Amino acid sequence: MHGEYKVPGGKLVVVDLDVVDGAIANFRLAGDFFLEPDSALDAIDGAVNGLPADADAQHIAASIRAALPVDAVLLGFTPEAVATAVRRSIGNATTWRDYEWEILHPGPLSPAMHLALDQVLTDEVGAGRRGPLLRFWEWDRSAIVIGSFQSLRNEVDLDNAAKYGVEVVRRISGGGAMFMEAGTAITYSLYAPGDLVRGMSFAESYAYLDEWAITALRSLGIDAFYQPLNDITSPKGKIGGAAQKRLGGGAVLHHVTMSYDMDGAKMVEVLRIGREKLSDKGTTSAAKRVDPLRSQTGLPRAEIIERMTSTFTSLYGATAGEITSAEYQAAEELVASKFSTEEWLTRVP
Known part of the structure; x- marks a missing residue:
């Protein structure tokens, strides 16, 4: 499944994922945002993988926020923006x-x-x-x-x-x-x-x-x-x-x-x-x-x-x-x- 969300005034957040046995799998985050350190990208992917496919945006964003390194800097997007892109992908949203x-x-x-x-x-x-x-x-x-x-x-x-x-x-x-x-x-x-x-x-x-x-x-x-x-x-x-x-x-x-x-x-x-x-x-x-x-x-x-x-x-x-x-x-x-x-x-x- 594929989802996109353009943050108003910010950057494009793109997600690709599968749903296997009711859970999110093979989650991959991409976009034109800025993120430091590089390892934070793997942290976000790991936080979303395994979540229930019906998890709401608040749950997804909280999981991402908890997994981010303490020194992580997100520019042009937020954990909530990633969560929105996830919900849009699973809901087959259009652009x-x-x-x-x-x-x-x-x-x-x-x-x-x-x-x-x-x-x-x-x-x-x-x-x-x-x-x-x-x-x-x-x-x-x-x-x-x-x-x-x-x-x-x-x-x-x-x-x-x-x-x-x-x-x-x-x-x-x-x-x-x-x-x-x-x-x-x-x-x-x-x-x-x-x-x-x-x-x-x-x-x-x-x-x-x-x-x-x-x-x-x-x-x-x-x-x-x-x-x-x-x-x-x-x-x-x-x-x-x-x-x-x-x-x-x-x-x-x-x-x-x-x-x-x-x-x-x-x-x-x-x-x-x-x-x-x-x-x-x-x-x-x-x-x-x-x-x-x-x-x-x-x-x-x-x-x-x-x-x-x-x-x-x-x-x-x-x-x-x-x-x-x-x-x-x-x-x-x-x-x-x-x-x-x-x-x-x-x-x-």
Whole structure:
């Protein structure tokens, strides 16, 4: 069995192994990481050989850590990264290049339609009727998108939202509220088979699925990095946040909203951002929490999206695609039956 795991911001970890009578055998670790002393490689191989094939990642990492020489130095990887590669090999995980990706970038759509398309396209990928997709969003109005489990009245100042004509909708994934106006945010969704993140923890999958975006931002001169659990940030401030949802067909919906040119003053009027959340981010002003991409690049929004598209294509291969009429129709039906209804919006009042 063969498994690979690219450590976000680090190196590639590659493992090969057999499973004999329920135990790991003939384990071999390789990769482009740095490891001292050389004997530590044999120590890691020995620690994994003989472990139960169903050992979880925590058990595998603990065994490796216990076997390492006291003077061992691991650069670009960790025992946990090796454990993830082992679980991915035994679970027959796939890699980005195992698929034929399509990139979708339709014109402006309503907030409810965007959320309905997320559900429809994830279902299509999970059912095998579509290959995996990357979709960039365009907005036709101002909106607040709250997480699936957030309280509407706790998160949104409905009076101010109405005053500014900001539509409020609820998505199917968890996480926090997002405020955006047309042209002020860069939002994308990934629709991927579950095998792509097999063997990873939720925390690992967040960083793994956004590493290409970090690479694209760095190519634009932004010192971007991932901050667990789900933030893309920089020394100058938070850039954006991610959310995920696993659907019944096994597919993963992973979407990210990054600020391009946020109106911070309006944001704090329409969102109820509490002191506890601000202190968690180490800031005292909600208006300063989100640092726009425009201020860090000086580039038009379209150029940043183009760089992200070209980076994704160069790393994983992709072609331009389109949303089908049947997919639009299915999404319109979901808008009417779910995403535009008061019942869905107020499911957590």
